[in-house]
Amino acid sequence: MTEETKVFQMPLIGDKAPAFTALTTNGKVNFPEDYKGKWVIFFSHPSDFTPVCTTEFMVLASMADEFKELNTELLGLSVDSLYSHIAWVRKIEELEWNGMNKVKIPFSVIADLNMKVSNKYGMLQPNVSSTQAVRAVFIIDPLGIIRAIIYYPLTTGRNFDEIKRLILALQKADNDHCSTPAGWTPGEDVIIPTATTCEEAEKRMDPSEGEYTLDWFLRFRKDKV
Structure with missing residues (x-):
């Protein structure tokens, strides 16, 4: 070569x-x-x-x-x-x-x-x-x-502020088994894992304390303080 x-x-x-x-x-x-x-x-x-x-x-x-x-x-x-x-x-x-x-x-x-x-x-x-x-x-x-x-x-x-935010987001995802939405910063709501079955998707539409759903594939959880 x-x-x-x-x-x-x-x-x-x-x-x-x-x-x-x-x-x-x-x-x-x-x-x-x-x-x-x-x-x-x-x-x-x-x-x-x-x-x-x-x-x-x-x-x-x-x-x-x-x-x-x-x-x-x-x-x-x-x-x-x-x-x-x-x-x-x-x-x-x-x-x-x-x-x-x-x-x-x-x-x-x-x-x-x-x-x-x-x-x-x-x-x-x-x-x-x-x-x-x-x-x-x-x-x-x-x-x-x-x-x-x-x-x-x-x-x-x-932009090292953004790189710091990335570290925080990765650590958050690891610690709380979640994802972070666009522009997330500590204290803001996080995204819980997406439903992988029809049954789970249906359950995701039900209200739950500390969580809210925009649609079956997009459910948020209030950040832990």
Whole structure:
């Protein structure tokens, strides 16, 4: 197979997160073993010392404690060297922007010069760039299963409030065996599993305390407080 036709299969939602060992700004990491029992936001960025990435790192650093409260760790990656990462992180911690004053970058950033990790996760997309990782986000659960994947173009900074909302929604679904409707935020009503038999569909039309039905396939439950 020629270099032009080489294809890397990216992991899909529901797959085990591909394992790897790598050097980071906080030492060696064995993934996902080192993060067992925690949710992980594993994200890639195109390059160090780039403006969009710098703003993203500042926002993530300012939200790090919020994610920790959700049992969620942050893990970054780019194809730059470890020394470049260290220099960039040190520079970011000197900056002030949008009300953020010299934030500390607490999360690890993987050095992926050989692009092995990037290729495992489909972070390199040749039609955009063969030498820079796109802005990928993988949400990985405490069992090491990929639960969500989001891709952004090189030019567009990520909305980490939305990514936090996604974590909350996934945790809600797991804990309460439900789904969340469009735009759901904590405290709002959730959707109970859809009926799978005619008998169950008929029962769904009956009123029940704390629940209400729009139709047999769409039944809501008041959120638990």
